[in-house]
Amino acid sequence: MNLKSIATHFSDPNAAREFFEKQCWPDGTVCPFCGVIGEAYRLKAKPDSKSPVRPGVWKCKGCRKQFTVTKGTIFEDSHIPLTVWLMTIHLLCASKKGVSAHQIHRMLGVSYKSAWFMVHRLRYASTQDPLAAQLTGIVEVDEAYIGARRTSKHRKLMAYTAKPGERPKDIPSPVDGKQAVLAMVQRGGDVRSAHVQRVTAANLRPILNHNIEYGARVMTDAGTVLHGAIHPRRHDQVNHSEQEYGRYEDGLCISTNSVEGFFSLLKRGLHGTYHHVSARHLHRYLSEFDFRYNSRKITDGERSCRLIRKASGKRLTFRQLSPKATS
Numbered sequence: 001m002n003l004k005s006i007a008t009h010f011s012d013p014n015a016a017r018e019f020f021e022k023q024c025w026p027d028g029t030v031c032p033f034c035g036v037i038g039e040a041y042r043l044k045a046k047p048d049s050k051s052p053v054r055p056g057v058w059k060c061k062g063c064r065k066q067f068t069v070t071k072g073t074i075f076e077d078s079h080i081p082l083t084v085w086l087m088t089i090h091l092l093c094a095s096k097k098g099v100s101a102h103q104i105h106r107m108l109g110v111s112y113k114s115a116w117f118m119v120h121r122l123r124y125a126s127t128q129d130p131l132a133a134q135l136t137g138i139v140e141v142d143e144a145y146i147g148a149r150r151t152s153k154h155r156k157l158m159a160y161t162a163k164p165g166e167r168p169k170d171i172p173s174p175v176d177g178k179q180a181v182l183a184m185v186q187r188g189g190d191v192r193s194a195h196v197q198r199v200t201a202a203n204l205r206p207i208l209n210h211n212i213e214y215g216a217r218v219m220t221d222a223g224t225v226l227h228g229a230i231h232p233r234r235h236d237q238v239n240h241s242e243q244e245y246g247r248y249e250d251g252l253c254i255s256t257n258s259v260e261g262f263f264s265l266l267k268r269g270l271h272g273t274y275h276h277v278s279a280r281h282l283h284r285y286l287s288e289f290d291f292r293y294n295s296r297k298i299t300d301g302e303r304s305c306r307l308i309r310k311a312s313g314k315r316l317t318f319r320q321l322s323p324k325a326t327s
Helices: 005-008 013-024 082-094 101-108 111-126 152-160 201-211 224-230 257-274 279-294 302-309
Strands: 039-041 059-062 140-145 180-185 190-196 218-220 234-238 247-249 252-254
Touching: 005 013, 005 082, 013 302, 059 234, 082 101, 082 111, 082 302, 101 111, 111 279, 140 224, 140 257, 180 201, 180 279, 190 201, 190 257, 190 279, 201 224, 218 224, 224 234, 234 252, 257 279
Parallel strands: 140 218, 218 234
Antiparallel strands: 039 059, 140 180, 180 190, 247 252
């Protein structure tokens, strides 16, 4: 599946809706109210009836309620055609570093407000399942800071610019005002990332315990905070301050190159594509990059279909997203 095939085969709303039905209901029609599978029938208007029936409406034989394929999904109550949704999904899944809402607005002819709401709902759909298995084997862990860079000259200027009668302010930290992101990459496998308020052992320990099994072998840089949070797992470190980026022990490479590779994609996407991301919505962008990284071994079309299937059972309203946010 690509943009050419979408424009050719799914320009008709009925064809796009049938494609969504095949992806969301691979084992038969699922009632969003009672959960019965394969016990619904499509409603059709009778020839002599004066009351029309909307296309794509189904009725469950169990609870007798009517529904469509968008009920109980991120597409519910959306006035945007499913063809436009399908193109947006493919652009988001096929772009390695993401696609901005402004670009969706320019390319597909929807308003910026609608495009912003659409991509945020897709990011919400791409979130990891709560019962996903823990990371095993060799797991690389590292932290990164997202935000504008402050030079030492700028930080000193901020510190010594004080009003008469006031003491000079302390020199801010290089990461002052930035947002901390923790990433855990299973070597050759999936990634889990999280937005944390402060990089402390107390904050990181619950995240690591939830995502990494106790028998895993963890590799980090020489930071002392991660060492305290990882205990009692087996822990290997590389000292980047001594220009050490990898070494071999008993034929095993000790490095953090995999998690650094994920951070390179994340930072280039946030800086080069989105430019500005508010702290309120940072976790949704992390879900987007996690989803693309975890499905990197399949094609763009398969990744798009996987995202459509993940949209079921999730709802996100514009009020929950805060209308004033425009990141």
